Amino acid sequence: MRERLPLDRLYDEHANALFGFLLNLTRNEADSRDLIQELFLKIARKPDLLDHAENPKAFLLRSVYHLFVDLIRHRQSRDKMEEAVALETPLLFENPKTGNDLEWSAGVSRALGELPEDQRAVLHLKVWEGCTFAEISLILSIPVNTAASRYRYALDKMETLLRPVYKELYE
């Protein structure tokens, strides 16, 4: 059994990764905050949740992904309008210093919004969390091959969407 980390240390170690992942999925800061709060509240009530997790980061990412799926199901049955509003203006990345990079960052944020959620989740975990396909398969409860193919589809679509933006900005 792993040594149990205090909640504040757990937060400090993983909150950034969880927030970035959730923000990419929900595309809404308030929802991302709520889901992080919900996850940590669950852990506070059941501190033994993480005791047998081999990879705490993967476990936490998996947990917030499940919370996100629950949220989407709830929204779909309750209020589609709210969801549509939430998808409008995402700010997914730290502001770069130059104007071109700022445009690029905005373009990538927009393009990510065009991807289906399952592809977006795989892309985020692979590119920004550096997860292997095996880890992604564990986090999203999908086969490794599915994770790999979703990644390939996501990259292809991003390339199509971003090629004009990249040409305009950097070539």
Next chain:
Amino acid sequence: MSDLEKQLKKLRPKAVPSDLRRVVLAGCEEGTEVHSFRFSGFSFLRALYPGHTFCGSLACIWLIILALHLDTPKSIAPSGPPISWAEWQEAKLERDYLLAQLETPRFEVDLDKGNFSIPREDLKTN
């Protein structure tokens, strides 16, 4: 790794807002103290009496309370505001009084003859 992947990797996902740490940790502390109120039924009772095994009987009490709660009308009118137990009792007394009044004949109607008469005691009081 493709050029696109390299370009994407250069971007840094937005960091978690600095105020969220305090909110989350305070929420966890508060949440674990009062978490019994977030539950209902068995969970609620288990939270109130941790370690006890008499959840069955406690659940019965809970169900009785729930049944009483459901049995209590929330308003006189279907869409009216909730009323207190005392108000409900008062309204019930008033209703019983009115029903009793209705059941007491005030007029004696003779349908065959097409006329009616006022009872003698009413003539005395009015």
